[in-house]
Amino acid sequence: MKQDLQQIQAPIAIEMADFEKKFRSFMQSRVKLLDHITSYIVRRKGKQMRPMFVFLTSGLSGNITEATYRGAALIELLHTATLVHDDVVDDANYRRGFFSINALWKNKIAVLVGDYLLSRGLLLSVENNDFELLKIVSDAVREMSEGELLQISKARKLDITEEVYYTIIRQKTASLIASCCAVGAATAGANKENTEKMRLFGEKVGMAFQIKDDLFDYGEDVVGKPVGIDIKEKKMTLPLIYALNKASWIEKKKIIYLIRNKSENKKTVNEIIEFVKNSGGLEYSQNIMNNFYQEALNLLADFPDSTYKSSLSSLVTYTIERKK
Amino acid sequence: MKQDLQQIQAPIAIEMADFEKKFRSFMQSRVKLLDHITSYIVRRKGKQMRPMFVFLTSGLSGNITEATYRGAALIELLHTATLVHDDVVDDANYRRGFFSINALWKNKIAVLVGDYLLSRGLLLSVENNDFELLKIVSDAVREMSEGELLQISKARKLDITEEVYYTIIRQKTASLIASCCAVGAATAGANKENTEKMRLFGEKVGMAFQIKDDLFDYGEDVVGKPVGIDIKEKKMTLPLIYALNKASWIEKKKIIYLIRNKSENKKTVNEIIEFVKNSGGLEYSQNIMNNFYQEALNLLADFPDSTYKSSLSSLVTYTIERKK
Numbered sequence: 001m002k003q004d005l006q007q008i009q010a011p012i013a014i015e016m017a018d019f020e021k022k023f024r025s026f027m028q029s030r031v032k033l034l035d036h037i038t039s040y041i042v043r044r045k046g047k048q049m050r051p052m053f054v055f056l057t058s059g060l061s062g063n064i065t066e067a068t069y070r071g072a073a074l075i076e077l078l079h080t081a082t083l084v085h086d087d088v089v090d091d092a093n094y095r096r097g098f099f100s101i102n103a104l105w106k107n108k109i110a111v112l113v114g115d116y117l118l119s120r121g122l123l124l125s126v127e128n129n130d131f132e133l134l135k136i137v138s139d140a141v142r143e144m145s146e147g148e149l150l151q152i153s154k155a156r157k158l159d160i161t162e163e164v165y166y167t168i169i170r171q172k173t174a175s176l177i178a179s180c181c182a183v184g185a186a187t188a189g190a191n192k193e194n195t196e197k198m199r200l201f202g203e204k205v206g207m208a209f210q211i212k213d214d215l216f217d218y219g220e221d222v223v224g225k226p227v228g229i230d231i232k233e234k235k236m237t238l239p240l241i242y243a244l245n246k247a248s249w250i251e252k253k254k255i256i257y258l259i260r261n262k263s264e265n266k267k268t269v270n271e272i273i274e275f276v277k278n279s280g281g282l283e284y285s286q287n288i289m290n291n292f293y294q295e296a297l298n299l300l301a302d303f304p305d306s307t308y309k310s311s312l313s314s315l316v317t318y319t320i321e322r323k324k
Numbered sequence: 325m326k327q328d329l330q331q332i333q334a335p336i337a338i339e340m341a342d343f344e345k346k347f348r349s350f351m352q353s354r355v356k357l358l359d360h361i362t363s364y365i366v367r368r369k370g371k372q373m374r375p376m377f378v379f380l381t382s383g384l385s386g387n388i389t390e391a392t393y394r395g396a397a398l399i400e401l402l403h404t405a406t407l408v409h410d411d412v413v414d415d416a417n418y419r420r421g422f423f424s425i426n427a428l429w430k431n432k433i434a435v436l437v438g439d440y441l442l443s444r445g446l447l448l449s450v451e452n453n454d455f456e457l458l459k460i461v462s463d464a465v466r467e468m469s470e471g472e473l474l475q476i477s478k479a480r481k482l483d484i485t486e487e488v489y490y491t492i493i494r495q496k497t498a499s500l501i502a503s504c505c506a507v508g509a510a511t512a513g514a515n516k517e518n519t520e521k522m523r524l525f526g527e528k529v530g531m532a533f534q535i536k537d538d539l540f541d542y543g544e545d546v547v548g549k550p551v552g553i554d555i556k557e558k559k560m561t562l563p564l565i566y567a568l569n570k571a572s573w574i575e576k577k578k579i580i581y582l583i584r585n586k587s588e589n590k591k592t593v594n595e596i597i598e599f600v601k602n603s604g605g606l607e608y609s610q611n612i613m614n615n616f617y618q619e620a621l622n623l624l625a626d627f628p629d630s631t632y633k634s635s636l637s638s639l640v641t642y643t644i645e646r647k648k
Contacts, residue, residue: 031470033447033477085439088412089432108413109476111435112469118442119465126462131455138450141443145436146355152433155355 008314011307012055026073050180055182058059059308071133071183077121084114136182140175147171170301174206204296209319211289228269239281332638335631337377341372353516368422375506381508383632393505395457409436413488460506464499471495479558498530528620533643552593564604
């Protein structure tokens with residue numbers, strides 16, 4: 001799969017390498033401890049999906065510009081800030097196989113580092129008068145925290161519907177990928193209509209991406225990745241929501257009881273996973289994911305053919321076929 | 325003292341009342357849990373010093389406008405976000421005599437609520453094309469997190485100098501009050517020179533404000549407020565820095581040893597407080613504070629007399645004479 005990503009990156013290989021250098025310089029501060037932590041963050045970087053979406057949609061829409069780099073950096077800074085805060089929120093000790101910031105430097109510093117990264121992104125845009133970028137991105141920032149909070153409040157009550165699930169994943173995941181694609185288009189000089197089309201394309205991809213992620217929790221595909229974490233945390237995702245909707249009144253009551261009172265228990269978690277599998281919850285979710293996938297590809301079809309377009313299409317396919 | 329603040333507010337009483345209503349509406353979200361928490365935050369509001377600085381400097385510089393309200397809201401949202409995060413950072417259970425957000429809803433939610441408030445402020449400015457405001461404020465946001473992180477890293481090494489102390493308090497406290505005054509001036513139509521003068525005025529006030537705060541930790545003035553918290557946390561502030569600079573080599577070594585190894589001990593904390601008092605650290609800090617106070621008043625003197633000016637002057641005096 002790593003090879004796939006390398007092939008996808010081919011048309012933007014130079015830009016991605018330049019971006020990495022620029023991103024490092026954007027993070028620099030006047031505090032030694034902070035520089036130490038941010039270089040640790042850069043070293044454990046992930047798949048760089050978000051910058052890839054920015055540069056590919058930018059190439060597709062016109063010319064990659066300096067503003068495209070700043071847009072990609074703004075989004076990556078926000079995304080990184082969110083991950084650092086998420087690890088505090090989830091009390092997680094690992095991220096991408098490395099220790100998390102809160103594990104190494106405690107919550108105190110992790111919260112502040114997240115705030116610093118957020119403000120660094122903001123400042124980068126403000127200093128360069130990138131107000132168009134700020135408009136696209138700032139709404140996503142609000143949506144991400146709202147979506148997370150909505151998910152937490154629903155996890156407490158266990159009363160989530162399929163509609164609310166879509167709202168949550170649209171806010172917490174799809175909004176940022178949508179911003180990537182809108183930023184890519186806007187900084188390449190696309191008109192409003194095409195920028196909006198790209199935004200919508202990114203939103204569809206983001207929806208598919210999150211459903212895929214939620215499927216992993218039921219053991220789909222992944223080898224060696226822990227399953228049932230969402231159940232443990234009472235996060236109800238699409239496979240479970242579907243299974244509960246289909247279940248009899250008495251069965252539903254039993255499962256809700258188990259989630260509410262025994263979700264810490266490994267045997268219970270396995271029982272719930274089996275219940276979901278038997279109800280066809282995985283197939284249903286895969287279908288919904290495929291619908292979003294198709295909708296995304298349909299939006300892409302309107303654009304003229306190019307290496308960017310075929311890479312974007314492969315990236316979307318990667319999103320739903322990835323094994324982790 | 326509360327009466328003092330009411331008198332100071334007289335020229336902007338209507339604006340402050342309007343502001344409170346607007347601020348509530350700015351915080352509204354689409355998530356019930358979030359609205360529940362933000363209305364709790366509004367209920368335990370503090371002295372409202374920052375909005376007061378915005379509206380008074382605005383009145384002094386020209387006419388209070390709609391943009392002034394949005395500027396005050398932006399700053400108050402950022403400030404509130406910082407307080408919510410600070411309580412997570414410090415593991416504090418109380419704020420202004422109320423339970424902290426993390427105490428009531430756990431760290432998880434407190435981090436997200438802080439992020440939400442930050443993004444709400446950002447969005448408010450972006451939606452209204454307040455890019456001038458964003459420029460003034462975004463630098464302060466970065467400085468605040470940098471300053472806090474600098475303070476933490478210095479607390480670990482105990483190698484802080486007077487110069488570094490000024491950098492820390494300029495970043496973590498003075499930068500936001502400076503922004504208040506610059507925002508007040510800019511939104512009232514002040515020219516660049518006067519906006520910069522107001523910014524500098526706010527910075528001086530902020531420096532005095534933080535030194536006053538740091539003096540409280542040595543038992544100055546306050547009745548019933550815990551002392552020695554900073555020492556316990558190894559935060560070296562001006563009174564202690566001065567005392568250590570004046571001390572003999574052997575005395576300094578002993579005090580550093582005590583801070584490093586026994587700062588949890590109440591007896592040790594009292595011993596350090598006595599050491600600082602005997603060295604004249606409190607008088608020295610008061611002098612420095614008074615210098616900043618005078619510098620602030622001198623900057624104010626250039627502006628034409630008005631009720632705003634005399635209220636601002638009283639507010640500055642309140643800053644260094646307050647008992648808590």
